[in-house]
Amino acid sequence: xxxxxxxxxxxxxxxxxxPSDAKKLEIEAQSQQEARETLRLxxxxxxxxxxxxxxxxxxxxxxxxxxxxxxxxxxxRPDRYASNRSWLWMPAVACALGFxxxxxxxxxxxKNVNPQIVMSKKSLMAPPLLAVHxxxxxxxxxxxxxxxxxxxxxxxxxxxxxxxxRHRPRHHLEPNExxxxxxxxxxxxxxxxxxxxxxxxxIPTSPSASDVPPMVATAASTGPIVFIDQDKDEQTGAQxxxxxxxxxxxxxxx
Amino acid sequence: MGYDAxxxxxxxxxxxxxxxxxxxxxxxxAFEKLFDRHRTLVYRFAYQMxxxxxxxxxxxxxxxxxxYQNLHRYRDEAKFxxxxxxxxxxxxxxxxxxxxxxxxLEQQEAAGxxxxxxxxxxxxxxxxxEADRRSRAxxxxxxxxxAHHKAVIVLRDIEEREYPDxxxxxxxxxxxxxxxxxxxxxALKERIAPLLGEERx
Numbered sequence: 001x002x003x004x005x006x007x008x009x010x011x012x013x014x015x016x017x018x019p020s021d022a023k024k025l026e027i028e029a030q031s032q033q034e035a036r037e038t039l040r041l042x043x044x045x046x047x048x049x050x051x052x053x054x055x056x057x058x059x060x061x062x063x064x065x066x067x068x069x070x071x072x073x074x075x076x077r078p079d080r081y082a083s084n085r086s087w088l089w090m091p092a093v094a095c096a097l098g099f100x101x102x103x104x105x106x107x108x109x110x111k112n113v114n115p116q117i118v119m120s121k122k123s124l125m126a127p128p129l130l131a132v133h134x135x136x137x138x139x140x141x142x143x144x145x146x147x148x149x150x151x152x153x154x155x156x157x158x159x160x161x162x163x164x165x166r167h168r169p170r171h172h173l174e175p176n177e178x179x180x181x182x183x184x185x186x187x188x189x190x191x192x193x194x195x196x197x198x199x200x201x202x203i204p205t206s207p208s209a210s211d212v213p214p215m216v217a218t219a220a221s222t223g224p225i226v227f228i229d230q231d232k233d234e235q236t237g238a239q240x241x242x243x244x245x246x247x248x249x250x251x252x253x254x
Numbered sequence: 255m256g257y258d259a260x261x262x263x264x265x266x267x268x269x270x271x272x273x274x275x276x277x278x279x280x281x282x283x284a285f286e287k288l289f290d291r292h293r294t295l296v297y298r299f300a301y302q303m304x305x306x307x308x309x310x311x312x313x314x315x316x317x318x319x320x321x322y323q324n325l326h327r328y329r330d331e332a333k334f335x336x337x338x339x340x341x342x343x344x345x346x347x348x349x350x351x352x353x354x355x356x357x358x359l360e361q362q363e364a365a366g367x368x369x370x371x372x373x374x375x376x377x378x379x380x381x382x383x384e385a386d387r388r389s390r391a392x393x394x395x396x397x398x399x400x401a402h403h404k405a406v407i408v409l410r411d412i413e414e415r416e417y418p419d420x421x422x423x424x425x426x427x428x429x430x431x432x433x434x435x436x437x438x439x440x441a442l443k444e445r446i447a448p449l450l451g452e453e454r455x
Binding site: 006007010011014038041042044045046048049050051052053055056058059060062064065066068069072 | 282286289290293294297298301302307310311314315316318319322323388389392393396407411412413414436439440442443446447450
């Protein structure tokens with residue numbers, strides 16, 4: 001017998017079908033021996049279950065319930081208004097944490113963090129790949145706060161590709177301050193600034209970066225390379241930046 | 255007019271929702287009224303689920319204690335009896351799981367004791383014997399059902415509750431409740447058929 005048909009028989013036996021459907025199914029079930037037996041069994045079940053509705057009298061009392069409630073201890077009734085306001089601590093804590101992080105970042109960390117890598121003519125010992133993730137600032141011969149900042153869009157200088165070493169926290173630059181992260185810059189030939197004098201020109205940088213210890217840098221590409229020298233320019237007192245032909249001229253590593 | 259208004263106001267004060275509100279505010283007598291009103295309903299269901307009076311009474315007690323402690327969770331949109339029966343259903347399911355360790359003999363004795371009390375409706379001894387045999391087989395089969403099937407059978411076929419009410423108690427849709435009833439009846443039939451066959455032989 002199909003399960004669907006058996007379900008219909010159960011519904012018929014327990015009175016869950018409409019009278020018209022029940023009549024049709026009753027006729028259909030009478031013609032099949034198995035269906036007739038199943039229907040009879042379901043009807044016996046229905047009668048037996050309805051006969052089980054009688055239950056013995058309970059012996060329960062209010063005193064017993066009261067004792068049980070008192071024994072288990074009454075939970076304090078929760079303050080609904082307090083529970084509705086309970087979410088407020090979450091944004092408060094988030095704000096406090098955020099403020100604390102920002103404050104700690106500006107106070108604990110030194111303003112001029114030691115540069116990770118600095119180019120130098122004298123010593124060329126550097127990891128092969130450089131990370132530059134601060135805006136590039138190069139001072140020209142007449143440095144001024146207005147033109148000393150060369151951002152990533154307006155500058156003809158482009159950052160070298162970054163392949164890692166993004167571990168230094170950002171800090172804000174003061175005017176005329178050279179980012180210690182500026183290590184190597186690559187010049188594309190077609191957008192060289194003529195003020196820089198083309199290849200092998202010397203570009204003095206900001207004097208405020210003079211305390212940067214000489215370290216190493218290298219270029220990871222074959223394009224023009226600019227070295228920022230430790231030595232100061234005699235006229236301006238700023239560090240020099242010298243453009244070289246390409247990276248093939250540079251000895252990389254110790 | 256004034257009489258009608260006062261009567262309706264008094265009836266509103268006696269509704270389950272009003273009593274729950276008073277009980278929430280600390281009026282324990284309101285909760286006792288709720289207990290008096292619904293204890294039989296809860297007891298009947300618990301008894302059908304456990305087949306033992308002492309177990310059923312324990313469940314009733316536990317259900318009302320839990321209801322009192324969780325009155326703040328009761329939402330007024332549901333009927334209080336529905337909410338209460340849901341608590342009882344969960345308690346009975348837990349109790350059924352725990353009592354699986356109980357010996358089958360103990361359950362048979364309980365069923366047999368009830369048979370002595372409930373059988374013997376007619377004067378015909380042959381009919382009494384036959385009714386006794388069927389009733390015993392049915393109880394045995396019902397007690398062997400898993401708790402979720404048993405709860406459905408008790409609610410629909412013994413307590414004769416409507417499907418929407420069952421759906422609210424069981425926490426499902428009306429269609430889901432109908433499906434559960436069908437499955438439970440089929441499971442009961444599969445258990446009772448061999449029992450009747452055994453006793454016939």
